[in-house]
Amino acid sequence: MNIGSNGLVYTNDNCIGCNRCIAACPVLTANSVVENGDKQFVHVDPDKCIACGACLDVCEHHAREFDDETERFLADLRRGEKISILYAPALIANYPQNYRYILGTLQQMGANRVISVAFGADITTWAYIQYIQNNNFQGGISQPCPAVVRYIENFIPELLPKLMPVHSPLLCAAIYARKYLGINDKFAFLSPCIAKKMEISDPNTHGFVQYNVTFDHLMRYLNRHGISKTPVKEELVSGLGTIYPMPGGLKENVRWFCGEQVFVQQSEGEKKVYETLHKYAKRVTGGRPVPFLVDVLNCENGCIDGPAIEESKRGDDAMLYAISEQKAEQQAKGKGLWSSKKSCGARLRMLNRAFSKLKLEDFLRQYTDRSREHQFLIPQEGQVQEIFRKMEKRTEEDQSINCGACGYSTCREMAQAIFNRCNIPQGCVHYIKHMVEVDKEQMERISEDIREKNRVIREMVADANGQFDMLTGSIASMAEQNANTADESVGINESMQKVVECTTKMTDVVDQINGLLHALEQNNNGIERVASNTHLLALNASVEAARAGAAGKGFAVVANEVRSLSQSTQQTARESNRNKDQISTVLKLITEDVEQLRGIALDVNDRLRNLAASNEEIAAAAQQINEATNQLHTHFQNLSQME
Numbered sequence: 001m002n003i004g005s006n007g008l009v010y011t012n013d014n015c016i017g018c019n020r021c022i023a024a025c026p027v028l029t030a031n032s033v034v035e036n037g038d039k040q041f042v043h044v045d046p047d048k049c050i051a052c053g054a055c056l057d058v059c060e061h062h063a064r065e066f067d068d069e070t071e072r073f074l075a076d077l078r079r080g081e082k083i084s085i086l087y088a089p090a091l092i093a094n095y096p097q098n099y100r101y102i103l104g105t106l107q108q109m110g111a112n113r114v115i116s117v118a119f120g121a122d123i124t125t126w127a128y129i130q131y132i133q134n135n136n137f138q139g140g141i142s143q144p145c146p147a148v149v150r151y152i153e154n155f156i157p158e159l160l161p162k163l164m165p166v167h168s169p170l171l172c173a174a175i176y177a178r179k180y181l182g183i184n185d186k187f188a189f190l191s192p193c194i195a196k197k198m199e200i201s202d203p204n205t206h207g208f209v210q211y212n213v214t215f216d217h218l219m220r221y222l223n224r225h226g227i228s229k230t231p232v233k234e235e236l237v238s239g240l241g242t243i244y245p246m247p248g249g250l251k252e253n254v255r256w257f258c259g260e261q262v263f264v265q266q267s268e269g270e271k272k273v274y275e276t277l278h279k280y281a282k283r284v285t286g287g288r289p290v291p292f293l294v295d296v297l298n299c300e301n302g303c304i305d306g307p308a309i310e311e312s313k314r315g316d317d318a319m320l321y322a323i324s325e326q327k328a329e330q331q332a333k334g335k336g337l338w339s340s341k342k343s344c345g346a347r348l349r350m351l352n353r354a355f356s357k358l359k360l361e362d363f364l365r366q367y368t369d370r371s372r373e374h375q376f377l378i379p380q381e382g383q384v385q386e387i388f389r390k391m392e393k394r395t396e397e398d399q400s401i402n403c404g405a406c407g408y409s410t411c412r413e414m415a416q417a418i419f420n421r422c423n424i425p426q427g428c429v430h431y432i433k434h435m436v437e438v439d440k441e442q443m444e445r446i447s448e449d450i451r452e453k454n455r456v457i458r459e460m461v462a463d464a465n466g467q468f469d470m471l472t473g474s475i476a477s478m479a480e481q482n483a484n485t486a487d488e489s490v491g492i493n494e495s496m497q498k499v500v501e502c503t504t505k506m507t508d509v510v511d512q513i514n515g516l517l518h519a520l521e522q523n524n525n526g527i528e529r530v531a532s533n534t535h536l537l538a539l540n541a542s543v544e545a546a547r548a549g550a551a552g553k554g555f556a557v558v559a560n561e562v563r564s565l566s567q568s569t570q571q572t573a574r575e576s577n578r579n580k581d582q583i584s585t586v587l588k589l590i591t592e593d594v595e596q597l598r599g600i601a602l603d604v605n606d607r608l609r610n611l612a613a614s615n616e617e618i619a620a621a622a623q624q625i626n627e628a629t630n631q632l633h634t635h636f637q638n639l640s641q642m643e
Contacts, residue, residue, distance in 0.1 A: 007046025008067055008194050009055065015041045015063035019427070021055035022407025026151065026274040029376060031055075031407070032422040040427065042407075048374055050154070051195035052147040052298045053307020054270035057314065066194045066308065069210075070217035073188045077110050084113035084183055086173050086209065087190040089121070090245040093304040094192070094215060094313055096325075100231035102218075108228050112185050113177070114235060120173025121241025125253040126355045127166040127363045128293070129348065134360075139290025140164040141277075142250050146199035147298040149367065151274060156281050157371040162294075167365050168199065169244055174208040175362055186210040190218065192245070192306030195298070204366050214308035245303030251295040257348040262292040269300035379419040387415040391425045392434040405429040 017040035022031045030048040034041055044055075044064075055064045077083055085106055091099045103114050124144070131137055141163050143149050152159045167175065170189055177183045188211035189196060200209040243249040251264040267276040273296050283290060299306055305314060342350075379387070388411075393399045399411050406427050408414045417423040425431050 007044055007049050008051045008197055009044050009049055009053070010046075010065055010067070011041060011043050012063055012065055014061045016061055017041055017427075018061070019405065019407035020058045020060070021064060023404065024054040024058040024270060025407075026050070026052060026054065026270050027155070028408070028413065028417060029374075029420050029422045033424055033427045035424065035426065040424075045422070048154070050147045050150045051198060052151075052270050053194050056307050057270075066214075068191075068194070068197060068212050068214045068217055068308065069188075070213045070221065073211040073213050074109075074221060076186070076211075077106075080110065082112055082185040083110070083188050083211070084115065084177070084185040085111050085190060086115050086117050086120075086170060086177070086187050088170070088192055088245065088303065089116065089118040089242045090192040090304040090306060090309070091190055091215065092242070093245065094309055098227065100234075101227050101229065102222065103232035104230045105222060105226075105228040107232055108230065111188075113183055114232050115173060115177055116234065116236060116242075117169050117173045117189070118241040118244065119236040120171070120176065121169035121244040121249075121253070122351075123172040123176060123241075123355060123358065123363060124166060124169045124244075125241065125250070125257065126351050126358070127172065127360055128164060128250075128254065129257060129351075130360050131164070131166055131364070132293070137164075138292060139284065139294065141280075141294045142296060144168045144244065144250065144303075145296065145298045146193065146195040148273065148277070148296050150195065150198055150370075152277065153368055153370045154374040155371065155376070156277055157369045158285060159277060159281050160367050160369060162280075162284060162290075163367055164293075165364050165366065167205070167363050169241060170196065170199070171205055171208055171365070172363050176358070178208060179362060180358070188213050190215065192303050192309045194306075194308045202368075204368065215306075216308050216310050219310055245306075247297060247300075247302040248295060249302065251293070254293055254295075255344075257344055257351055258292075259344040264293045264295050265291040266295045268297045268302060270298060272300075273298060376416075377420050379416060383419060384412065384415050387418050387425075391415070391418075391428050391431045393428075393430070398430070401430055403429065 017033070019033075019042065021042050022033075025031055027048050027050060030045050030050070032043045032045055034043055051066070053066070056066065073083070085103065087099075087103060091102070095102060107114060121144075128140075128142075132140060139162055141148075141152070141159060143164050143166070146168070149163065152163055166172075170191075174187050177187070187209045189200070189209050191212050191214050193212075194214065197212040199205055200207075200212055241253070243252060247268045248266050251266050254264055255262060265276075265280075267273045276294075276296065280290075280294060297303065301315070305316075388394070388399050391414075393401075393411065402410045406414045406417075406423070406429065408417060411428075414423060414428060418425065
């Protein structure tokens, strides 16, 4: 995943912000440090990146990747586009045994012509010497390396007049193939270089080449799909142009034709070469003597060890031996301009004759001053000091630690990078260290505060434990009292049950009394009827006794007694009925009271049953409260044991 930019070189998700890429990069502002959450990433600025590949060489985390046009080339080839191959001499150095089969595979896939760029290097050598001699051009800077060209265009525009106005071997080969061989195909360059994409896309190269196909991406494809066993048939036999990709290759070519006496300044390596160019700019602007030619390459081991070769081959010195064998093979032929037995002058004359049909102007080019787009802002001292204050670098000693952990050589460079908004104070390890110390002091204060709070908490916990003891006792007492209440409720319930039973019995007794009173009433009524009849009989007896005269006196006495008894009996019956009525009235009231008492007793009984159930619920709730209290008490005891 590309999380950095849309340039040739970009950052992926593996980035851990180690800053090695910054340290290796020759452009101070080509990398930007940004924060994403708690992580820092180093992204690539596509406008400032010169695609030198230094970051790919040093990144152990495989956090940098590059783009090329391999996929588009293969897709167009499969669609039947007419494409011819231009291959760098570095292909021979990297794959001395297989390069013919690699090229043969591309031909079988549909590629048309296959031309070695080493032939274009021979043209470049011829064009360099022609231009130098025709224009008395001393101190020209070689330009086979597009990373060097773009660096000068972006950051040292004062050297543009010294940049050799001759196309690179790639473009010389493409121009020759198109203008002199009449090949109208699209051209794909098999390349060890990422930056070649910038060269072939530059308006000053007029679109002669359409694809930059890197060794790394091409071999990934061929290793998956297989390499043909049919070798390619090579075209355009080349000379010492084969050694162009090795360090000092151009210098050896120039000396081969111009003599060992010419001074060719040589420099390679991502850091060294750009330092050399800045020093050279001072020499040029200072009017000091300059060499015959400056031979510079971005990569320390030359193009044979370019950043776009397979990772397994990087730094392999076997490639130097392979390219040396190519050189020895050319010189061993001992013919014509490649013969070591001929003088430099004779070789040069033969070179000029070999390319006599070429027009020098076909192979010349121009450059673009891009420095306005890539200005590096130089902060004033006050601004630098303000940045240092933000970085907590307040003393001269702190401002010159120069540990290099940020990726820059000095603390001042780091401050300049921050000023140009391509880094942040958090990228400084000593700033982080300072912040850690500040955090440490704050943490110590917080820790002391926590200890004090813990002491107060322990006291509160101890007090809470005491309160819990009281609460536990209260709950136990409540449970006990509730149990007693439950027992009392059961006792009362039993007694009230007896009350209900007694009221029931009383009701039965009252009913029985009422029955007896009813029977008494019936008896009284009978007595009254008998007494009434007896009274009537006594009255009749008195009448008859009166009629009997003296003979009836005794009978009259009896009749009187019977009548008196009848009257007395009737009086007693009437009084008994009155008493019965009074008793009935009282019994009615008793019955009502008993019913009311029974109703109350039943209601009390129901309430007691509810109370008993409530007591059970209260007991269960009290048990749960007790268990929860005990558990909470245990937690507080555990808390009190914690520091």
